[in-house]
Amino acid sequence: MSKTANAAGATARPAPRKPVRPSSVVLKLIMAVSGVLLILFLYAHAAGNLKIFVGDEAFDHYAHWLRTIGTPLLPDAWFLWIQRIGLLVAILAHIYAATALTRRAKKARPVKYAHRPKVQGSYAARTMRWGGVIIVLFVIYHILDLTTHHLNPVKDAEHPSANVIGDFAPERWYVTLFYVVAVVAVGFHLRHGIFSAARTLGQQTKQGERRAKAIALVLAVVLVAMYLSVPFAVTTGLVG
Numbered sequence: 125m126s127k128t129a130n131a132a133g134a135t136a137r138p139a140p141r142k143p144v145r146p147s148s149v150v151l152k153l154i155m156a157v158s159g160v161l162l163i164l165f166l167y168a169h170a171a172g173n174l175k176i177f178v179g180d181e182a183f184d185h186y187a188h189w190l191r192t193i194g195t196p197l198l199p200d201a202w203f204l205w206i207q208r209i210g211l212l213v214a215i216l217a218h219i220y221a222a223t224a225l226t227r228r229a230k231k232a233r234p235v236k237y238a239h240r241p242k243v244q245g246s247y248a249a250r251t252m253r254w255g256g257v258i259i260v261l262f263v264i265y266h267i268l269d270l271t272t273h274h275l276n277p278v279k280d281a282e283h284p285s286a287n288v289i290g291d292f293a294p295e296r297w298y299v300t301l302f303y304v305v306a307v308v309a310v311g312f313h314l315r316h317g318i319f320s321a322a323r324t325l326g327q328q329t330k331q332g333e334r335r336a337k338a339i340a341l342v343l344a345v346v347l348v349a350m351y352l353s354v355p356f357a358v359t360t361g362l363v364g
């Protein structure tokens with residue numbers, strides 16, 4: 125008798141294979157690694173933008189350099205494309221892990237709390253979800269604005285500084301406002317993300333929690349200030 129035949133002689137069907145599901149720890153690790161990559165990009169990008177305070181030429185030179193990093197070892201713009209693909213993978217991985225973790229948390233509590241207090245957890249989860257949506261929409265707009273220039277009023281491929289200055293002209297206050305909303309959303313996202321990552325890494329003491337909160341707040345505020353200084357300086361005529 126074959127191994128899969130039962131006592132009555134019938135052949136037992138092999139159990140259907142369960143789809144491979146990454147564990148919650150793996151998902152949190154994906155969130156953390158992709159989050160760190162995105163934070164590194166955000167800081168580098170914010171620091172580069174500050175070149176506009178040195179002058180138009182310095183900013184344009186910097187923007188040109190972004191396209192030639194790695195040459196002559198790599199052909200022109202290769203590094204830029206490697207970075208773009210890396211960013212896209214990091215964003216998709218971050219969204220995938222966040223969605224899967226949220227679904228699992230919901231499944232773990234199929235019956236809703238009868239009197240759910242307005243706990244910080246649900247507030248933070250909502251903020252992260254909607255903040256994430258605003259950030260994704262902003263990045264799409266931002267690429268169409270300052271990378272492909274479809275939505276930019278100046279569209280000067282040689283002088284990215286002119287595109288930035290044209291963007292935040294006082295009469296385009298609504299564009300500036302959108303940038304402010306998006307950058308503040310990035311700040312909230314970053315603050316909560318860093319704080320949650322510290323918890324995932326095992327941070328549990330009261331004192332450690334206070335410290336993690338303070339570090340997360342400082343990192344977020346510094347980043348927001350770096351980004352917002354550019355539209356603020358252009359709108360007020362400090363730059364341009």
Ligand code: HEM
Pocket residue numbers: 169173187188190204208211259263266267270271284288303306307310351352354355
């Ligand atoms: C208000 C502040 C910002 C300014 C002035 C600014 C400026 C720029 C400029 C000039 C470019 C085009 C670079 C080039 O093609 O030469 C660019 C590209 C980009 N920015 Fe920003 N940016 C700002 C905020 C942000 C924020 C908050 C994010 C992310 C949430 C972001 C993400 C990107 C991405 C993903 C690209 C595309 C890079 C590429 O071409 O591959 N930027 N930005």
